[in-house]
Amino acid sequence: MAAVDLPSEFDVVILGTGLVESVVAAACSRVGQRVLHLDRRSYYAGNWASFTFNGLQDWIRESQEQRPPEELQDWSSLVKEGEKLMYLPHSDSASISNIEIYCFARFRPITDSSGGDGTGLRLFKPIRVHQEEDHLLLPAETWVDPPLPVCQPINFSSSLGPFLRQLMFSRGSLVDLLIKSNVSRYAEFKNVSRVLTCRERRVQQVCPHMSLSRPTNWTVFLTSGHPYRGRPYLDFLSDQQLGENLQHFLLHSIAMVTENTPTEVGLAATRHFLRCLGRYGNTPFLFPVYGLGEIPQCFCRMSAVFGGVYCLRHSVHCLLLDKDNRCKAVIDSRGQRISCGHFVVEEGHLTLDIKKVSLVTVPPITAGAPAVKMVELCSSTMTCIPGTYLVHLTCQSVGSAYQDLSPVVTRMFKTPQSHDQDAGPSVLWCLYFNMVDGSGVQVQRQDLPSNVYMCSGPDGALGHEHAISQVICILPEEEFCPPAPNPEDIIYDGDSAYSTGEDEQGEELQEGEDLKKEEADNEKTKEVDGPNDREEQKQMVESCDQGEELQ
Amino acid sequence: MSMEDYDYLFKIVLIGNAGVGKTCLVRRFTQGLFPPGQGATIGVDFMIKTVEIRGEKVKLQIWDTAGQERFRSITQSYYRSANALILTYDITCEDSFRCLPEWLREIEQYANNQVVTILVGNKIDLAEKREVLRQKAEDFAESQSMLYLETSAKESDNVEKLFLDLACELIREAKQNKLDNTDSAPMPGEGKAISYLSCCSLN
Numbered sequence: 237m238a239a240v241d242l243p244s245e246f247d248v249v250i251l252g253t254g255l256v257e258s259v260v261a262a263a264c265s266r267v268g269q270r271v272l273h274l275d276r277r278s279y280y281a282g283n284w285a286s287f288t289f290n291g292l293q294d295w296i297r298e299s300q301e302q303r304p305p306e307e308l309q310d311w312s313s314l315v316k317e318g319e320k321l322m323y324l325p326h327s328d329s330a331s332i333s334n335i336e337i338y339c340f341a342r343f344r345p346i347t348d349s350s351g352g353d354g355t356g357l358r359l360f361k362p363i364r365v366h367q368e369e370d371h372l373l374l375p376a377e378t379w380v381d382p383p384l385p386v387c388q389p390i391n392f393s394s395s396l397g398p399f400l401r402q403l404m405f406s407r408g409s410l411v412d413l414l415i416k417s418n419v420s421r422y423a424e425f426k427n428v429s430r431v432l433t434c435r436e437r438r439v440q441q442v443c444p445h446m447s448l449s450r451p452t453n454w455t456v457f458l459t460s461g462h463p464y465r466g467r468p469y470l471d472f473l474s475d476q477q478l479g480e481n482l483q484h485f486l487l488h489s490i491a492m493v494t495e496n497t498p499t500e501v502g503l504a505a506t507r508h509f510l511r512c513l514g515r516y517g518n519t520p521f522l523f524p525v526y527g528l529g530e531i532p533q534c535f536c537r538m539s540a541v542f543g544g545v546y547c548l549r550h551s552v553h554c555l556l557l558d559k560d561n562r563c564k565a566v567i568d569s570r571g572q573r574i575s576c577g578h579f580v581v582e583e584g585h586l587t588l589d590i591k592k593v594s595l596v597t598v599p600p601i602t603a604g605a606p607a608v609k610m611v612e613l614c615s616s617t618m619t620c621i622p623g624t625y626l627v628h629l630t631c632q633s634v635g636s637a638y639q640d641l642s643p644v645v646t647r648m649f650k651t652p653q654s655h656d657q658d659a660g661p662s663v664l665w666c667l668y669f670n671m672v673d674g675s676g677v678q679v680q681r682q683d684l685p686s687n688v689y690m691c692s693g694p695d696g697a698l699g700h701e702h703a704i705s706q707v708i709c710i711l712p713e714e715e716f717c718p719p720a721p722n723p724e725d726i727i728y729d730g731d732s733a734y735s736t737g738e739d740e741q742g743e744e745l746q747e748g749e750d751l752k753k754e755e756a757d758n759e760k761t762k763e764v765d766g767p768n769d770r771e772e773q774k775q776m777v778e779s780c781d782q783g784e785e786l787q
Numbered sequence: 788m789s790m791e792d793y794d795y796l797f798k799i800v801l802i803g804n805a806g807v808g809k810t811c812l813v814r815r816f817t818q819g820l821f822p823p824g825q826g827a828t829i830g831v832d833f834m835i836k837t838v839e840i841r842g843e844k845v846k847l848q849i850w851d852t853a854g855q856e857r858f859r860s861i862t863q864s865y866y867r868s869a870n871a872l873i874l875t876y877d878i879t880c881e882d883s884f885r886c887l888p889e890w891l892r893e894i895e896q897y898a899n900n901q902v903v904t905i906l907v908g909n910k911i912d913l914a915e916k917r918e919v920l921r922q923k924a925e926d927f928a929e930s931q932s933m934l935y936l937e938t939s940a941k942e943s944d945n946v947e948k949l950f951l952d953l954a955c956e957l958i959r960e961a962k963q964n965k966l967d968n969t970d971s972a973p974m975p976g977e978g979k980a981i982s983y984l985s986c987c988s989l990n
């Protein structure tokens with residue numbers, strides 16, 4: 237709160253607090269680098285952020301505002317001999333466009349906001365609370381979770397990142413990193429309870445309990461794709477004597493690819509899905525409670541614990557380049573010169589010229605058209621009020637978000653535009669927007685100084701491999717996020733804290749352990765179901781692994 | 788949870804302006820040290836102290852800000868799942884008191900709404916430099932339904948009391964919750980990988 241000056245020398249200056257930037261910050265601080273981590277916004281996680289309902293209103297307002305172009309200030313007094321200035325464009329809002337909002341419920345503002353119940357949405361309580369069956373959009377008994385006994389701190393929290401960004405595959409670089417680095421102790425997770433698919437307007441459950449009996453030999457299935465290399469996965473599937481339903485499942489719900497995706501890509505995605513299955517719960521996904529926006533924050537906390545300096549509402553105006561075209565220092569938004577060895581920046585601050593594919597996310601709705609992906613979240617994910625659901629819809633955009641998704645919305649849900657006024661759950665409120673897809677971003681580019689790295693925002697691809705691989709590009713030689721010591725193993729030697737942190741066994745607070753225990757529990761449950769299932773699953777995973785080796 | 792060596796586990800989180808003595812309070816309580824050395828304590832995430840209250844073992848997990856309060860940039864996730872918040876100001880620094888409403892807004896936004904909040908005026912050993920009257924702080928705390936206590940991390944005044952009072956209050960609430968939620972069987976499909984909430988508040 238006090239207007240303290242920032243230190244003026246760092247090893248790494250990072251602008252933007254998205255996932256990639258935050259992992260870089262944690263990794264650098266962890267190996268003793270002095271990190272300054274800034275974000276121009278007043279919240280963490282950038283385009284990965286999750287918001288409360290009120291926070292989302294603010295975000296909408298900000299995104300729609302036309303900010304006057306910032307005046308270029310004259311920093312020449314801070315430039316030393318032989319240095320060159322490189323201005324960073326202020327182009328952030330360009331990553332979000334076509335915002336449209338529709339409100340179908342009447343909201344009653346509760347006048348007494350001084351009551352301070354600590355929630356956002358309570359201020360906008362819907363008058364018309366939905367009938368329970370309205371929400372049983374999807375035909376399964378397991379859907380309605382019992383409300384958490386602990387009171388929800390936040391009644392609505394919506395993440396910006398597109399569909400697959402809401403969830404994490406239970407195996408893969410991100411989960412591995414969370415566990416390995418002990419960063420996971422800052423977050424809580426829930427299992428995704430079901431994966432469904434929609435075909436000819438009928439919603440069907442893919443897992444758990446999808447019968448897998450047809451492609452009995454997964455090894456054969458997963459390795460017979462060679463002749464189809466480069467040809468569409470769908471061609472391969474149609475030649476496998478699978479039923480149409482199974483083809484549909486494999487293509488859209490398991491591999492989650494399009495009809496034109498090459499076979500080898502489709503098979504790799506299928507293999508990944510199968511391998512993630514059964515690690516935690518019945519589906520291959522995990523959901524971070526409060527939304528995916530928590531994850532970058534967890535890495536930021538780790539960085540701060542190891543000395544990283546954090547400053548929101550603070551940006552970098554320009555870089556100072558030396559004769560060898562390396563970034564020597566930055567000038568921040570208060571006109572302070574801060575020297576640095578490396579500069580890492582969120583895309584959007586540097587890239588007006590990259591061609592991008594856009595993505596669309598629609599918070600409160602639902603879908604079925606193959607290319608549209610949907611996540612439905614219930615209130616115990618801490619993202620919405622009890623009795624309501626939060627639904628994200630995503631697709632690769634053709635037109636504006638509204639043009640692409642509203643047909644799906646009116647078909648699957650009840651809105652004033654729907655033909656069938658009896659079918660489907662009612663929409664209370666919905667938001668459409670387009671978001672830039674980060675998948676095309678290269679970490680290092682020819683036109684940038686060699687010690688300036690660019691990180692992408694959320695992209696539409698599967699998993700978070702792309703995000704983590706960017707970090708590894710940036711930090712090729714460092715030990716990558718070694719486990720943080722457990723606070724209980726830290727030995728204090730007089731005045732100075734000293735960490736041992738090696739012996740972590742039997743520690744109930746260790747995430748890794750915790751997850752392992754859970755895994756064991758899962759396995760136990762399966763054993764109760766029938767020992768064969770368990771065996772089958774193991775074989776399945778093995779066959780997946782073999783499949784990979786053979787490919 | 789049956790094999791654990793405690794009856795309750797609570798997460799306590801400290802907030803307040805930089806320099807008001809948060810880190811000193813934690814170090815004084817957990818290690819009996821003052822001053823705890825200069826500079827930030829690198830790599831220390833939270834501290835643990837187990838205390839016994841009326842025959843029950845209570846494990847307190849005490850989280851410090853990791854310096855993120857310096858530029859008002861505390862991650863929201865820091866507040867999540869805290870059972871109690873210690874909002875600290877420095878009685879010799881009016882400014883740290885004037886910032887309290889800002890901190891309360893942050894608590895309101897991000898913390899669990901059942902969180903127990905206590906306001907602490909620290910550095911009472913510097914009585915001659917006092918800038919914030921005790922009465923004023925008490926009134927403010929009462930208006931925000933917070934508990935209030937004045938401490939000195941340096942002289943170890945009220946530090947033990949601060950944490951023990953909190954622990955008692957948390958136990959009381961946990962027992963109350965248990966009574967209120969008699970039908971709360973373990974939740975199916977709950978994948979909470981890690982929970983610092985006590986057994987009592989989650990079951």
Ligand SMILES: Cc1cc2nc3c(=O)[nH]c(=O)nc-3n(C[C@H](O)[C@H](O)[C@H](O)COP(=O)(O)OP(=O)(O)OC[C@H]3O[C@@H](n4cnc5c(N)ncnc54)[C@H](O)[C@@H]3O)c2cc1C
Pocket residue numbers: 442443444445446447448449490513514517518519762769772773
């Ligand atoms: C997409 C996908 C998702 C999955 N999700 C999960 C999951 O979430 N959780 C989980 O535990 N497992 C999952 N599995 C693993 C797997 O399906 C297990 O086989 C499953 O748990 C057993 O389910 P089932 O009761 O439907 O039996 P099935 O797989 O249908 O069959 C059980 C046994 O009966 C035999 N059988 C099946 N149909 C016939 C038939 N018509 N005639 C004769 N014999 C038959 C099979 O050969 C097998 O030996 C998944 C598999 C896939 C491909």
Ligand SMILES: Nc1nc2c(ncn2[C@@H]2O[C@H](COP(=O)(O)OP(=O)(O)O)[C@@H](O)[C@H]2O)c(=O)[nH]1
Pocket residue numbers: 803804805806807808809810811812822909910911912913938939940941942
């Ligand atoms: N006199 C006095 N000084 C204190 C007390 N507590 C902390 N300090 C001093 O206040 C400064 C800031 O303390 P610190 O714990 O680092 O504050 P934090 O930024 O809130 O964590 C240090 O110089 C401490 O020595 C106290 O109770 N009395």
Ligand SMILES: [Mg+2]
Pocket residue numbers: 809810851852854
């Ligand atoms: Mg401190």
